[in-house]
Amino acid sequence: MESTLKFTETHEWVLDNGDGTITMGISNQAQKLLGxxxxxxxxxxxxETEAGEAFSLVESVKAASDLYAPVTGQVVEINEDLEGSPELVNxxxxxxxWIVKIKLSDEAExxxxxxxxDYHAANPEEED
Structure with missing residues (x-):
């Protein structure tokens, strides 16, 4: 599945759901760095989300890290399982x-x- 994902330079991953929405989370490398x-x-x-703008936060025992929207759009679903089990991110x-699903304003984004x-080439320590 990972080969079908797209990534941001800030380590968010994106899955195009094929229906005008995307699912996003943070990469394996990001969760390893956070702890x-x-x-x-x-x-x-x-x-509403704006591509490249912080819209959420992930906290770990080591640090807090902003999540940046990979696309401009509207949040249509959140992963409520994370409220009681944030360790699912790890x-x-x-x-x-996964963290949120967003309805795209512009699929060209x-x-x-x-x-x-390209993400793995830029981040060789990232493992599948």
Whole structure:
């Protein structure tokens, strides 16, 4: 599945759901750098996102890190499982640890994201 993902330079991953929405989370490398995630500040459904702007926060035992919106759009779903189990971000960053789903304002923004291959080339310590 990871080869179908796109990435941001700030280590968010994006899955194009094919219906005008994307699912996003943080990369395996990002969760490793953060350490044990203890809290995810989830946005509200219907919140607007602006590509490249901080819209949420992930806190770990070591640090707090902003999440940057990979695309401009509207939050249509949040991963409520993270409220009680933020460790899902560490245990399963590319599936159960997803953070939000966003309805795209402009699907062309997906072209601005890094391919999985380009992301891994720029971040060789990232492992699948």
């Amino acid at each position: 044990d995630v203890v809290f995810v500040d989830l946005p509200e459904v219907d919140d 245990e399963s960053p590319y599936s159960a640890g 997906l072209e601005n994201l890094l391919s999985s291959e």
